[in-house]
Amino acid sequence: MMKNEYVPFLSEIKEVIKHTDIEYTFRMTYDGEVKPGQFFEVSIPKYGEAPISVSGVGGGLVDLTIRRVGKVTNEIFERYAGDRMFLRGPYGNGFDVNLYKGRELVVIAGGTGLSPVRGVVDYFSEHPGDVKGMTLIAGFKTPKDILFHKDFERWEKNMDVILTVDCADDDEQCHIGLVTEYIPKLRLDDVSNAAAIVVGPPVMMHFSTQGLLNAGFREENIWISHERKMCCGIGKCGHCKIDDTYVCLDGPVFNFTKGRKLID
Template sequence: MKGQEYAPFLSKIVKVKKHTEIEYTFSMEYFGDVKPGQFFEVSIPKYGEAPISVSGIGPDYVDLTIRRVGRVTGEVFERYEGDSLFMRGPYGNGFDVDDYKDSELVIIAGGTGVSPVRGVVEYFSHHPGERKGMTLIAGFKSPGDILFQADFKEWDKTMDLILTVDGAEDGYGGRVGLVTKYIPDLDLKDAPSAKAIVVGPPAMMRFSVKGLLERGFLEENIWVSYERKMCCGIGKCGHCRIGDKYVCVDGPVFPYTVGKNLLD
């Protein structure tokens, strides 16, 4: 393995966008190739590092949507535009948009699972002629937990969008229910040739894939992403090993034909 794959580099924070009290998107200066679904290791000296999925890709930046859940991410939230963070990567397998071109596409994402698929959604939102029908089902715990709200308003114009929450207080006028509730009613022209991406909590992914298979999707046309337990990013520490696969190296994006055998 090349030595530079271990070495972090300093990246400037170009922009910070607040979604919720514990979830922000940091636009980080970056020049290089990267795919949706890949991840970077973000680090701060004396605090450690954390793997963060790419949630957006620009010509000279990448978006990293970060949830404040521990020592490292808590310290990241003390940084602002113009500050810098150390990063290394990108690592892992991502989503290749070429796999989904000229196909009906269904993307099902739960909570922060929207982050790794956001680049795919953005691509086909801006290139509708390169795909057939497209449906995005995105679920969050509550209206206050919804990420990328401005994006959803734009995506609603270019695809079939089903934005739902598990539960809502009085006054909320949107959809309520788990993402799986909406799979039986998907408007599909030819399910066996359609493609699907499923990302989110393990239980949500399991039942969503089950619903897609019941609708006639083929296993080889479904992709999933596993991101739990990743640590070093280069397959050395063993924390993310499941069977003979290292999630950080062999994944985090897997075809379902492989992912179904990764019992975590």
Template sequence: MNKNEYIPFLSEIKEIKKHTDIEYTFTFDYDGPVRPGQFFEVSLPKYGEAPISVSGIGEGTIDFTIRKIGKVTGEVFEQYIGDRLFLRGPYGNGFDVSDFRGGELVIVAGGTGLSPVRGVIEHFYENPSETSGLTVISGFKSPQDVLFKEDLARWPEQMKLIVTVDKAEGSCAYPEGLVTSYIPDLAVRDANTAKAIVVGPPIMMKFSVKALLDRGLKEENIWISQERKMCCGIGKCGHCKIGDSYVCLDGPVFNYTKGKELID
């Protein structure tokens, strides 16, 4: 008998990692198919549920990097290792790493947009022979907002990594500037075949994609995520509907040839 994907199931918190005062990564036990960029509904009785992207995939575990911004996520932050929450999913189509094997890949992420692409980065970090070149450009508002610092410290072993902040403070370890300022000088050998993933705030994605196109990348070789539009996960509430598309069903990951039409 197949599991009903609309029914929540209990999952235990295995680990909690603090990044900032309002952003933690919660590791849950989970044994099932899942792709980077997909999302689950995380819920607590009496408080509701919230759609959260998968930020890491382990052996029998999944990570959710959660920002404390509302009633549900605020209550999640009151939970501890060993506590159990309800999950349902995974939903959406996510990123298929096979789309990016064998060639050059550029990943541009803004703020928490690094979370849904972290699984892709980890895959190619562990399997560097599957790509002929990986560049990751990740931008944050300030040094205090930087996520996954341990990952950022080791990723340069297998890729070119650029981390930037909108506003540097004091003896900041990161350069000041926007992610788009690094795109014109990208060291890609063949812009016609290079592929890219762009995830972040809408205005950041707009100008990052434009810069990639100006650099010579093709529209069909760029993927974006509309994850901020996710809501119920099953196409019933209509919150994520843009034109004829439901982001929770047809996305949140879209090839740019389709994603460029999703103007909200």
């Protein structure tokens, strides 16, 4: 009997974690294979559905970090621990941590772009011996926009963490400036074999990948995510199509050799 990919399943909210006034993580029940960078469709009857990147996995749970930006997400934010929502997925191509083992790894994330790579950062924070070295460069508009505060406290124990903001409005300890300013300052033993992941707003990804190439990174050692193009999840609506590529199916995670050609 064929599975109907449009039919969602019920998932219970086990915990709601507030990061900012408009960004919460909903920790949902889910048993199954899922990779960082994949996404679920979250739906509420009468309101619609929204594609949300996976921001954490493990222990029969999946984290979905959601920004309140419209009708569906407004309704999601009215849900609390113990409530249930419909999910379908996971969809798309995620990050394979095995590709980065035994290498120096640089992760560059802008704003909510940290969500889909959080699982990768978590994995290597818990298994630091699996990489030769790791650097996380994460940028936000202001200190009030920073996500995953407690995670940063854990991560900085096992990797180099550069937390930067466009401008400061309080006494939080972080650098000032764009993430691209810190790429030339990277100190790597073998840049030709180092791997990099870049996720964030399109302009930030463009200049970050160019900065990495200028620093000596090879195109085939860079991965990006076009998560902003996700739509129905199964390539039927056509909204994610760029040329002959369906981002929902072939992505949202792409090696840069492919991803750089996807100009919408």
